[in-house]
Amino acid sequence: MTERGGPAGSGEPLLSVRDLEKHYPIEEGFLSRRVGTTRAVDGISFEIYPGETLGLVGESGCGKSTAARSIVRLDEPTGGEVIFNGDGRGRAERNDDGTHPNDVTRFDRAELKAFRRDVQMIFQDPASSFDPRMTVGSAVAELLSVHGMTDGRRRRGIVENLLERVGLSATDYDRYPHEFSGGQKQRVALARALVLNPDLVIADEPVSALDMSVQAEVLSLIEELQATFGLSLLFISHDMSVIERICDRVAVMYLGELVEVGPVEEIFAEPQHPYTEALLSSVPTPDPRAERERIELSGAVPDPADPPDGCRFHTRCHRVIQPEGIDLEQPVWRRLLDFRELVVSGAIDIESLRDRAATDAAPEEGDPVAEGAVSVAERIRDEFDLPRRLSDPTAERALGDAIGELLEGDTEAAAERLASVIVTPCETTVPGWTDHGNGHRSSCLRHRPEGRPIAPDPATDDR
């Protein structure tokens, strides 16, 4: 049917995702007034070539699953294109109005139904991915009958044969989902995904609900079937070790955007984006002598309804850039930014800090007021893991003054002072893509400091 195989990066991609967006409106009140937008997926682009496995990796909640669901139109994407060139659709030219004839997001009912035969999906939770009132055999055979195979005996024959191929037995046809273990259910899920002989299978965390040993079995089955039938695979996972094992290329996703794309060996050997670095640092290495610093990301994932300006990762990045004129140790700089963020958002409770400092200082003799004031300032620094004295004079002056203002109760002045001095280009500039060769790209300001300043136009917020 379609030309398969061929090295990655050559020829026409099977699936090409262009600036895919899925925004959910946030509605409020009686009249469902639109008050904001959750940018679950905010403009991601990647390609999958025939026979290739692309890994999509990121923390939970970063929009991986939404991206997958938008690609297959389980959720309707709100922007961008998904161009599918499989099943004899290859080499199509764009229409005169700029739309693409193979754009899945514009498929009508009939085209979409045909597309369902080409792209199938495996879901994360084996427990809920089968109708509890249907035998697994009929659940798999249902796809055949939906697409017009009316001959029941033939359906059964095909499904029984396929069940054997995924490591189950033909007699399992008549069993119910609750009679299978999680790993077996994922095998059936694989059979269901394969039964229409698709070109591309999207696996949404297919093994994350399974035990380690079962994971390995299911992964080898996926690899084996992929090799036999020349499938392309979009493999979604939060587990870097699984990605390393099964993928050819990786796309790293953070808060609705891609931050790094590249061949799996290169990304694992030389991660370019700090976020990728952090994800990789959590993978256990087989070599106990290998020195790999474990990076702990500070803070929680920001709300996709209100993503940070500039580089979206700057609120948690351990390599966040220091402005000209400030030179601090990187961890201290990170903590200083976190402290600024707390002061600006008004989340610091000076009174309780003062109380605690007072109880600490009480046993000491001397002037209680003066002693107390000094220890509260120090106390605050300790609380936020900041050194008693910053090595950089500019930063030190700003921090000292700001703490003083905080103690005087002038939170606004403190916030203003910190916000004017403790700044990073990461929050004002949207990073562009940097090509590291061999299809390895990353989007971090450290590689290309010019970037693109954030648009001052607030209208873009409602895009």
Add this chain to the structure above:
Amino acid sequence: MATEKTDKPDRFDEVDWTELAGTRRRDLSVNSLGMIATTLPLVALFAYDWRFVGEREATFGAVGLEADWSGIDFMFVFTLLLFCFYLVLPLYQHPRMTRYYWREFKRNRPAVVSLGWLLVVFVGGLLGPLVLNAPQQDVLAGHQPPVFLSIDAANVAQCLGEVRGGRCYGTWQYPLGTTRGGKGVFRTIVYGMTISTQIAFITTTIVAAIGVSVGTASAYAGGWVDELLMRFVDIVLSFPTLLMFLLILYIYGAGLGMFIFVFSLFAWGGTARYVRSKSLSVAEAAYIDASRLSGAGTYRVVRRHVVPNTASSIITQLTLLVPGFLLAEAQLAFLELGDSELPSWGQLISAGRSDLAFAPWIVLAPGIVLFLTILAFNFLGDALLDALDPQTEAETER
């Protein structure tokens, strides 16, 4: 077809979908075929009865039978057919699931006994009228006591059994005694089973049909359709059904048919609401996504996955609804608001209340039967809730 089958490969990767995808023939299941094949003659018979058979003639008069079917009887047969083809036959078609349900159900002993009792009522109601003649008025045989019991001979006009020491003993001719008018209590109870079975089946069907349609439509359409339907449900739920029924009764008069019609037409509100919330939660499950991803249309997804998975709770809810109807019928009959010719349990209780002092069996026998039936429905409902949900089981095992 037969030749094609042999040379078509049975491997998923060798199917020529471009050839198959063109076929738009929809294959009907055995169940639907059976349903259609049996419903058509029923409809024909109904049309014949309505058009060609006179008001006072028996439906089957032309073939020499005396049976006369009313609208209720046609409706009853129709619901029985539905019951056979969409409840009993599927249980037979899926023996594995049936065995599983039965194993789960069996754990609840009172429920098994209840099911036995309801089967007795069902079979009695279905076959009783065919085997036994309708209870006849016979003033001379009034107030006969049940077998093994006796009554002061002064209270009976003519004792059919033995008279010993001034007391009249019961006979096997009337195992549960007779009423003042001399109708056999046992036969009236058996005929009452028919009425109760009819009430149970027809109301259940009407409530389920409307409730499931409105509930799933509401859940799936969403938006203003959902809003509109649910507000309509609120109206239905707050409607004073009894007053409505009394009004109709006083203006037009009302029989069993009107009772069933009015009461079931205002009882589906709870079911609809229940089905809606259940459908919404089922629609979240990954297998619904998988089914949509298979290319199936919304109707197929709802019909094949959403409705069957809400079924367990619907069945339970309906089982708990039926006792309400039976009680309502009995209460109305007791208050003499209804067709006094109807051989229902309520009518029998009502007929015996003036003779309670010396002939308590006239009230007690149907009263106990009614009580047991209602109790049985309640036990059954609880047990079905536990038995019909393989998912809860699977999740606890996980």
